[in-house]
Amino acid sequence: MRFLSTNPLVNNTQALAAFDSLRPYIKKLQEIAQHGGYGVEEGFINVPFDETLLNTVVSLKEKMAGDGLKYIILVGIGGSSLGAKAVYDALFGHYDVLQPARTPKLFFVESIDFKLLRLLTDFLADKDPREVLVNIISKSGETIETSTNAQHLLSRLPKLKDRIVITTSQKSTGSIPTLEIPQKVGGRFSVFTAVGLFPLLCANINVVSLLEGAMEIRRLALDEDPKRNTVAMSAIATFLNSRNGKDITNTFLFGPRLESLGKWNIQLIAETLGKEGKGITPTVSIGSNDLHTTYQLYMGGPKDKFFTFVNTQKQDGGVADAVYKAVKGSFAENGLPFVELLLDDITEKELGAFMQFKMMEVLYLAKLMGVSPFGQPEVEKYKKAVG
Amino acid sequence: MRFLSTNPLVNNTQALAAFDSLRPYIKKLQEIAQHGGYGVEEGFINVPFDETLLNTVVSLKEKMAGDGLKYIILVGIGGSSLGAKAVYDALFGHYDVLQPARTPKLFFVESIDFKLLRLLTDFLADKDPREVLVNIISKSGETIETSTNAQHLLSRLPKLKDRIVITTSQKSTGSIPTLEIPQKVGGRFSVFTAVGLFPLLCANINVVSLLEGAMEIRRLALDEDPKRNTVAMSAIATFLNSRNGKDITNTFLFGPRLESLGKWNIQLIAETLGKEGKGITPTVSIGSNDLHTTYQLYMGGPKDKFFTFVNTQKQDGGVADAVYKAVKGSFAENGLPFVELLLDDITEKELGAFMQFKMMEVLYLAKLMGVSPFGQPEVEKYKKAVG
Secondary structure (H helix, E strand, O other), X not given: OEEEEEEOOOOHHHHHHHHHHHHHHHHHHHHHHHHOOOXXXXXXXXXXXXXXXXXXXXXXXXXXXXXXXXXXXXXXXXXHOHHHHHHHHHHOHHHHHHOOOOOOEEEEEOOOOHHHHHHHHHHHHOOOHHHEEEEEEOOOOOOHHHHHHHHHHHHHOHHHOOOEEEEEOOOOOOOOOEEEOOOOOXXXXXXXXXXXXXXXXXXXXXXXXXXXXXXXXXXXXXXXXXXXXXXXXXXXHHHHHHHOOOOEEEEEEEOHHHHHHHHHHHHHHHHHHOOOOOOOEEEEEEEOHHHHOOHHHHHHOOOOEXXXXXXXXXXXXXXXXXXXHHXXXXXXXXXXXXXXXXXXXXXXXHHHHHHHHHHHHHHHHHHHHOOOOOOOHHHHHHHHHHO | OEEEEEEOOOOHHHHHHHHHHHHHHHHHHHHHXXXXXXXXXXXXXXXXXXXXXXXXXXXXXXXXXXXXXXXXXXXXXHHHOHHHHHHHHHHOHHHHHHOOOOOOEEEEEOOOOHHHHHHHHHHHHOOOHXXXXXXXXXXXXXXXXXXXXXXXXXXXXXXXXXXXXXXXXXXXXXXXXXXXXXXXXXXXXXXXXXXXXXXXXXXXXXXXXXXXXXXXHHHHHOOOOOOOOHHHHHHHHXXXXXXXXXXXXXXXXXXXXXXXXXXXXXXXXXXXXXXXXXXXXXXXXXXXXXXXXXXXXXXXXXXXXXXXXXXXXXXXXXXXXXXXXXXXXXHHHOOOOEEEEEEOOOOXXXXXXXXXXXHHHHHHHHHHHOOOOOOOHHHHHHXXXXX
């Protein structure tokens, strides 16, 4: 993966000053990396290196998911589903409807939707239980959507009672196999824990490559040289532009299969930074679709947006290349600030790299903006109100 | 469908003054409605009443789409695909992967994606041509993504050459059945023309109900009484809030199956209003998913957003109702402005009503903001650059 600070429209002196202001935090993260473990909330940067975790997930997969596994039902919402969905959709899910015979398929049951539940239970009714695995994910164990959906699913399909895996940070109750989420790793930072690894591994996705991509980026993100630490420099470009009235940050993904990756990133930015009246509003565009929708607004409307283009270096052919080049040219010509993240291709390794990049970038953004990157106090209030 | 101005946070005197400023335009629209036809760009408000159009579409469907039709491939992008996709996904598409046997299925080929094209042609390769219909939609006849995709598809599956319908405003060439888009009806206002009607009708969707919903709303939108003209009042609430620093307008749809409807609305707002440095930024949230993503930002972050909640009155059960009530309460408590659009249920009629509401609302918004609602000059520039 390559980061290109193509047209960031930031003052270099200001950028370097901002980098200097981050140095103590970089040092702190280096210590956390060296120390390992999950004693502090930034400990999520150690997850990709956790061999015990990987072995636990692999063992449980071997126990629960034989060659006959065809359908994984992930019951979870927000940070419990978005990471796995981002990776799965980029690799398979976006095309699932065109590949009815390709398995294992990963289905996501997120918000409460009784039509979906009925169709899902109809679909699964005649399946051999060994073909199905239900992964119920809730860090708190109390998410109302997840518990409601899980109850409905299992009351209609009691034959699946031995085909359940729970992923949670709560104490295990009873005999259901349970995977642990470290208490201090927040949902939006949990994709490389069992939350993401287990369902992706069951779907035959190469999670080792995913973790390798993440490991490489951590090294980059801890570098004290601003030329190499592109993670911090991307945060700085976003931050300086936000101070300059560009408080909408758009991730412009070239390729509809990356749309779920964009949604995962939206949660990361919104929940991490939206506090104490501060925050930037994350939006997603898809190329080339949205050149026929929001592009007019970007070019002709208020200049209140900062853009990150995400594309593959191995592009699909002449027309797609021409489109991307034309778009970049028009953005630069119209004075719209943008940086680029170029993936070698849509692979596990590059997806892991992208996600680690964004998770560590948002730490730097929080530091620059002066908010705590952890917790989501308003969501907790809401959960209580409906709980 | 019911519009509720629940917590608009606008001054009533200002709202009524804004309504008065719209009166001449309401009168103009009344005349256009009375006169009929497509002589002016606002003529799109007459489309749902066009019986000739409906008959043409029905005849061509009867000719091209027998009982054996299973797959409709819509090749189009932006205004050529978003309307049909909004309706199809709300009724069927969101669940297609769980219903492999349900047909006809409607597939959308939008941006250039050679992986998608390969899977699609593999999927169709062994199908009887009578099971397949390809609808190529491009108003200008020159959209680069659409022509590239259509060429690839047909060069790989020449057996489909007699299974094509073209929808365009250009002169028909050759013997391929062609449906006409009126020259002055813009892509983003074209859902009730053949652009939307033909593929939806082929997918056995009740387009007559869709049009009935639209017709009812037109009457409402032309009313000179601000108490009844909720379309104008919704525009006024959005506009007055945007003048008050809330220049992001969020459509918060309760139900993932409505996500494509949100995207259709994003194009409508972005292309209609994003001009001459003016414009508001449209975003979409999905309930209850995004209570676990962006809700933290809405509550804890900058107060720069106006919200339209879209929900069904016939809700799915206890928990969903409790969630919706809690959300509304928390928005009101935190001083976030919102209005509500309540659909009786997710039906053709209610979807038609919603779309007409939004298309006419955006006319009023453009008038209030002082921009021309028609044309998309920046998109045209881009199309030339890559053409």
